[in-house]
Amino acid sequence: MSESKPARDAALSGLVERGVISAGQAEEVRAALREADSGPGRVRWTEIVGYIGGGLVLAGAVALVASSWYDLSDDARIALLAVLAAASAGGAMFMVGGPQRMRGRRSRVPDVRRRIGGVLLALSSVLAAFAVGVALDGDPLYAPPLVGLVVAAAGYAALPSAVGHVAVWGMSIGVVATALGDLSYAYETESLVIGGALLALGLLWAVLSALGAAAERRLGLGLGAALALAAGQFLHAWTPHEPLGYCATLAVAALCIAYYFLDRTAVLLVLGIIGVTVGVPELVWDVTDGAIGAATVLLLAGGILLAASWVGLLVHRRGGSGGEEPPAAGPQPPPATGPTRTDASGPRPRL
Numbered sequence: 001m002s003e004s005k006p007a008r009d010a011a012l013s014g015l016v017e018r019g020v021i022s023a024g025q026a027e028e029v030r031a032a033l034r035e036a037d038s039g040p041g042r043v044r045w046t047e048i049v050g051y052i053g054g055g056l057v058l059a060g061a062v063a064l065v066a067s068s069w070y071d072l073s074d075d076a077r078i079a080l081l082a083v084l085a086a087a088s089a090g091g092a093m094f095m096v097g098g099p100q101r102m103r104g105r106r107s108r109v110p111d112v113r114r115r116i117g118g119v120l121l122a123l124s125s126v127l128a129a130f131a132v133g134v135a136l137d138g139d140p141l142y143a144p145p146l147v148g149l150v151v152a153a154a155g156y157a158a159l160p161s162a163v164g165h166v167a168v169w170g171m172s173i174g175v176v177a178t179a180l181g182d183l184s185y186a187y188e189t190e191s192l193v194i195g196g197a198l199l200a201l202g203l204l205w206a207v208l209s210a211l212g213a214a215a216e217r218r219l220g221l222g223l224g225a226a227l228a229l230a231a232g233q234f235l236h237a238w239t240p241h242e243p244l245g246y247c248a249t250l251a252v253a254a255l256c257i258a259y260y261f262l263d264r265t266a267v268l269l270v271l272g273i274i275g276v277t278v279g280v281p282e283l284v285w286d287v288t289d290g291a292i293g294a295a296t297v298l299l300l301a302g303g304i305l306l307a308a309s310w311v312g313l314l315v316h317r318r319g320g321s322g323g324e325e326p327p328a329a330g331p332q333p334p335p336a337t338g339p340t341r342t343d344a345s346g347p348r349p350r351l
Helices: 006-017 023-068 072-096 111-136 143-158 162-182 187-210 216-240 244-262 265-287 294-321
Strands: 340-343 344-347
Touching: 006 023, 072 111, 072 143, 111 143, 111 162, 143 162, 162 187, 162 216, 187 216, 187 244, 216 244, 216 265, 244 265
Parallel strands: none
Antiparallel strands: 340 344
16 A cells, blocks of 8 residues: 555646646545545544543643642733633644635545544633633623634634534523523523523524534534423423423424424434423423322333333334335336347347
């Protein structure tokens, strides 16, 4: 394999000289060939070593900051966090091969480099949020997650990754919760507003992911549905005497299961079953005004979970098998009988 590398480089250089491909495209081909030649085991170990190295650097930075945090002034703390955030962003650019390769969905970056770069960009958004929090001393509360959201969104737009998607999702939750928490509501009204806003955010996230707004479509569906279910339980926890919480939970669960029939995303089926398992006992408890005991609720939840799992497996099996496959469209190849010959008795196939 090593003997063919000079020949590959010469061939690619010749294609660049003749104007068939550009120099950037030739470099991308070389990177793809190097990744293919390294094999899956080496690529996996390279990624693991990269994560361990990044973790050790982060642990060392945290230890360094923690040991001298109280001895530093606020300006020094802000500068230190800002430098660490910039270093994380710079490390992400170095890992993917430079800022010119961070072109959003058009980025042709190997998966390993993309994942490591996404982790570093997500870390940069967290550090930027901490820096703003120290600078503003927690007033207003929504400023740190807002800055973190801007940094995370910019990083995700430049280099889409699963970790970056989760970072944008988490920062969005922080912005909504802190921004609405700063407003002057009554205690119960504040819980309703925050829970309703998180429910709307989760549904919006799932809808946008279903429409392809994010590169990680199934991940976005799962994150949005999970947030909507959590918001329903938040409403139930803070307004236990209102049916809004378990009604929202059951509605989201029904939407997850219904959409699963259109888009076979397994996480939606799992979340739908969880929502039904949690919401139905809460409904029964509220309707009976707590007349049934905790043991009955547990038995009911277990029975619902078993029944829902059986139905889910049945639906998933039918969707996976789909019955007999229809015949392939298009012209069918002629039978391999070979050319014919003609003699006195007429044409006969030549075997």
